[in-house]
Amino acid sequence: MRFRDFHRNIQIRIIESFISRFVGSMIFPFMAIYLAYYFGAKVAGLLLIFNVLVGIGVNFIGGYFADQFGRRKIMLFAEVLRFMAFLTMMICNSPWLESPTVTFLMMTVNSVCWALAGPANQAMLIDVSTPNQRKLMYSIMYWANNLSIAIGGIIGAFLYQDYLFELFIVLSVVGAIVVFMVAVLIQESYVPDDKLSYTATQHVLRIFSSYKRVLQDRLFVLFVIGGVLIMSMEFQLTNYIGIRLSDEMPKQQFLFWEIDGVKMMGFLRSENTIMVALLALFVTRISGRFKDRPMLVISCLLFTIGYAVISYSNSIWLLLIMMIILTIGEVFRVPVEQSYMAAIPPDDARSAYMAFNGLKFNLGMLIASITITISSYLSSIVMSIIITVIGLLGTWIYFVITPELDERKAKAELKQVS
Known part of the structure; x- marks a missing residue:
């Protein structure tokens, strides 16, 4: 079993995950410091807790929608939204504009996107892999994620304080690349049998039914x-x-x-x-x-x-x-x-x-x-x-x-x- 033997979706996901985490690790581990600098440690802690709670809530919605509408649609929506958030964060930390409040709101949008896309990403990997491939697939992803986080974190430690705007530029470029990869290279792995349309109230009831x-x-x-x-x-x-x-x-x-x-x-x-x-x-x-x-x-x-x-x-x-x-x-x-x-x-x-x-x-x-x-x-x-x-x-x-x-x-x- 080799990397080239995997389904194309798995290959793209491993590459996309590596570059996204590599660049993200240059910035996001240090955003607690950023929030504490602008809002104080106590408020920063509350903001981060809010971020986590929002992610938990949206995570359940993302799981339901990926089963209801298919994996790729949810992934693409989340990645486009995430790219817009990165672009806004770049503008709000530029030489022309500084807005920590908007930056935090875009951090929350990023958490929403991770929560929306996460279940779909994981389900897609299972959809297109065989049981015999999964240990190797997960090992490669685990290795790639750790390596990207380690290298990105080290580089970010040196660049974060003086080159935050430039890091957000790189993050935005990577966000655009990921949108392209999901839109053009990723194939849909699951087409739901249920073609009926539902009202918002029915969707809420079905979410509860799904997790029940x-x-x-x-x-x-x-x-x-x-x-x-x-x-x-x-x-x-x-x-x-x-x-x-x-x-x-x-x-x-x-x-x-x-x-x-x-x-x-x-x-x-x-x-x-x-x-x-x-x-x-x-x-x-x-x-x-x-x-x-x-x-x-x-x-x-x-x-x-x-x-x-x-x-x-x-x-x-x-x-x-x-x-x-x-x-x-x-x-x-x-x-x-x-x-x-x-x-x-x-x-x-x-x-x-x-x-x-x-x-x-x-x-x-x-x-x-x-x-x-x-x-x-x-x-x-x-x-x-x-x-x-x-x-x-x-x-x-x-x-x-x-x-x-x-x-x-x-x-x-x-x-x-x-």
């Missing part, structure tokens, strides 16, 4: 809950763990550098990103030799053990070793997890399932945010125990449901072959 169906799928709901618990640990590094290291870790000599808690968090993030970029594709070749269930459970255990130690230790060498262990768990876990996810939804509700699955990110962030609040009342050892229990609970859920997941995956593969 998703919530009645017990296996899928448990799969998402397990994923939320595991993913919440990943967000701890830049939330509770980052704050703990900053407050508790004493300065230590490491090779040629004197390292404090803030620098250590940077080291750990860089180590994780570099290792993912180096291991992701290599792991795909190895993972094919093992069964999905033990690989998913063992990788989650490694992930949990790594974060359990990092959430408490202040030893540089131990932190670096644990990051290696949890990253190995991460690169084995992600393709298997996504491959299972692709086998669960029925064809006519795929985007709705993808939208609900997208909650893993938001709810994982919510758990990580809650741990920051409770950490002011609890000791580091108690916080480490809580984080460990969260990871073990997510691993246990996966362990319990994977036999049923394997059955559903086998049925999905048989159906696709037939």
Whole structure:
């Protein structure tokens, strides 16, 4: 299996996703700093929470519409809207005009576009891929996304402060390229059977009906809950763990550098990103030799053990070793997890399932945010125990449901072959 063997939609999505995230990572990770500068830290925090909540709401609408009208139409609408938002942000941060208020509104529009297009993008990948292709497909996307975010973030750190207008120009150009790719190169992968037209009220009722169906799928709901618990640990590094290291870790000599808690968090993030970029594709070749269930459970255990130690230790060498262990768990876990996810939804509700699955990110962030609040009342050892229990609970859920997941995956593969 090679890149050229994938469906053209998959090839285009991988390329488009890489360039979009590469340029976006030069700007959006630093927009919290931008908002705090213009509105103050407290207001900036509320604005970012509002952004997340809007994204959650629109995510459900995007999932329904992608099943109702087809994937490509929703993707194209979202990308055109996103391009207009980028263009407006560029104008509002130009030498001739400065408007942080409009910039924030366009950030919200960008969140709306991500939420609209996300379920359609994920559903389209499943539509045009075979079960045998999915591990490699998700591994390549995971690798490309991490690499683009890492490189973009490094470049953005140097350019953001002095060249924000120029970065928005590049972002707008990339937005136009993505619109062209979706409009001209992407093929529709799903044509709904239902050709009836509905009123706005009927659409609202059908949205609720669609997600009622998703919530009645017990296996899928448990799969998402397990994923939320595991993913919440990943967000701890830049939330509770980052704050703990900053407050508790004493300065230590490491090779040629004197390292404090803030620098250590940077080291750990860089180590994780570099290792993912180096291991992701290599792991795909190895993972094919093992069964999905033990690989998913063992990788989650490694992930949990790594974060359990990092959430408490202040030893540089131990932190670096644990990051290696949890990253190995991460690169084995992600393709298997996504491959299972692709086998669960029925064809006519795929985007709705993808939208609900997208909650893993938001709810994982919510758990990580809650741990920051409770950490002011609890000791580091108690916080480490809580984080460990969260990871073990997510691993246990996966362990319990994977036999049923394997059955559903086998049925999905048989159906696709037939």
